[in-house]
Amino acid sequence: MEVNTNFEIRIRKSEVSRIDSLDFNNIPFGKVFSDHMFSADYYDGEWRDCEILPFSKISISPSMTALHYGQAIFEGMKAFKDMEGNPQLFRPEQNFTRFNNSAHRMAMPELPEEIFISAIKEIVSLDRDWIPSQPNCALYIRPFMFATDEFIGIKPSDNFKFMIFTCPVGIYYPKPVKILVSEQYVRAFPGGAGFAKAAGNYGATLLPIKEARTDGYDQILWMEGGKFKFIQESGTMNAFFMIDDVLITPELDGTILDGVTRNSVIQLMKDKGVTVEERPISIDEVVDAYHTRKLQDAFGTGTAVTIAHFESIGYKGEEIMLPHCHRFLSRNQVQ
């Protein structure tokens, strides 16, 4: 793996690897972290102090802006091993672009591509032994940035920290997911920051998710607010519906995430000759298709979940059971 950077990255390796503590045949999602992390600080108008160091706790002020006002963004991406065992990143330039789009919306400084990409390559290369080879497993990469001003007035921070850590991950949803259409809560709205991977977009969804889980569902299908008619996305996933041999997914209207897996699925399906439509799709259209037996499949896409088929969609007391024909996609094809 070639690393090319104009920013000098200081590397301080961990003395002892923790890799022996991981059972590669039983990898949990998101709670085991590889040996190293990357850190860079933004102050006096520039990114500085690029460093790879052992994964460890960090020291912050209790008055740090990110903790009080949620000025924080993140990305999610994956590394795999190729046939020769070399690390391969999946479309990192798309994550880079989205990261800076999120940064702009949250009044945070953009990151130079050299830092973002070379830091990821460097850390993945250093912790390459943590990349699992098992089916459906990968090394999940989490770049994130947060505001570090020690000040409690409400204004954009002047100081930021950018970090990356990685974790070997197994499958996110071990089986097809049960989805509930939200008719009470709303995730995002035009004029908001729904398209950004901003911390606050997720925190406000935790209660709705918790309540849905109490009712036996795995995730929420978010509707636009007001009339609760048009589908936005599902938690952690963009939503796709195969109706009458046409694959439909909500268009990027500013309220939903511009998913890298979403883009990839659209491209792959078009390459296979499938008609793909990015357009507003109402829950009524899905229900009608279900009743007229034209609803062939429904699934979510995301870096963490890859492709998660919907087992059912709960709406107004009715359960729309998906046929799981899986005619067009299997989990492995896109991964």
Add this chain to the structure above:
Amino acid sequence: MEVNTNFEIRIRKSEVSRIDSLDFNNIPFGKVFSDHMFSADYYDGEWRDCEILPFSKISISPSMTALHYGQAIFEGMKAFKDMEGNPQLFRPEQNFTRFNNSAHRMAMPELPEEIFISAIKEIVSLDRDWIPSQPNCALYIRPFMFATDEFIGIKPSDNFKFMIFTCPVGIYYPKPVKILVSEQYVRAFPGGAGFAKAAGNYGATLLPIKEARTDGYDQILWMEGGKFKFIQESGTMNAFFMIDDVLITPELDGTILDGVTRNSVIQLMKDKGVTVEERPISIDEVVDAYHTRKLQDAFGTGTAVTIAHFESIGYKGEEIMLPHCHRFLSRNQVQ
């Protein structure tokens, strides 16, 4: 100040006070912190380890839930000195109730009243020398809670930290503020978490505020999304309009903050015999009142800002200049 608690608070005092470093005649807002802070941890389903210790940095995991998903809330309140120099809190029970309302919306554990109130009383008592006596100054108190799970799946955290620090503060807005009606960005929407003092509600407003400041305004007046007609609140403030001797403020519809200062102003004005209406108010109604010379005053209320009179309101290129009659309210009356 009486402190009554069933939760034992361990107290570890700072060895040397930093109070001599503060110029009480020139107190900035929100960047000087008193000697001590309070900390409690929630784990295994209970609040534990209540402690007052010297204000200092804290150690967190880079994977901490609050940093990635904004599961974090806060409160803001003030302490003053009475004639005898004893600390007095302003309606802390209202902040307590709102804190737990925010906690519920963000899938966080509620805090027992004994901890919230007695921790505040204890820390204010300990750092009472930091309460300024100067006009328009106070000791600002910042209770906050954040999610501390070391896990990057998206689910409500199981572990949390509750902290309180205080800072002596001067005036937030040194002069009447220039307000811009937002016609592009939206802060909150029905079904969201706009009523909660959740971190994410603030982060997404920083870019709009930054852009407004570039255009010469101090703050934004948020409109409901969709038609951008009805007024919600201003940044850091609830909004009030005096039209034809009637004081009008948007009703609590779930999108705006249930302000303690708002409630106090409503009550004080009613006590003075003023008609107060909590109801939807459109920006058109304000503009019409301005043109017919019925708009007598407009101001924002909040713990940090107390009463901040609007100097002007920018809307569709027009500047609504407020008369500043200040007939009914002065900054000191409510403080």
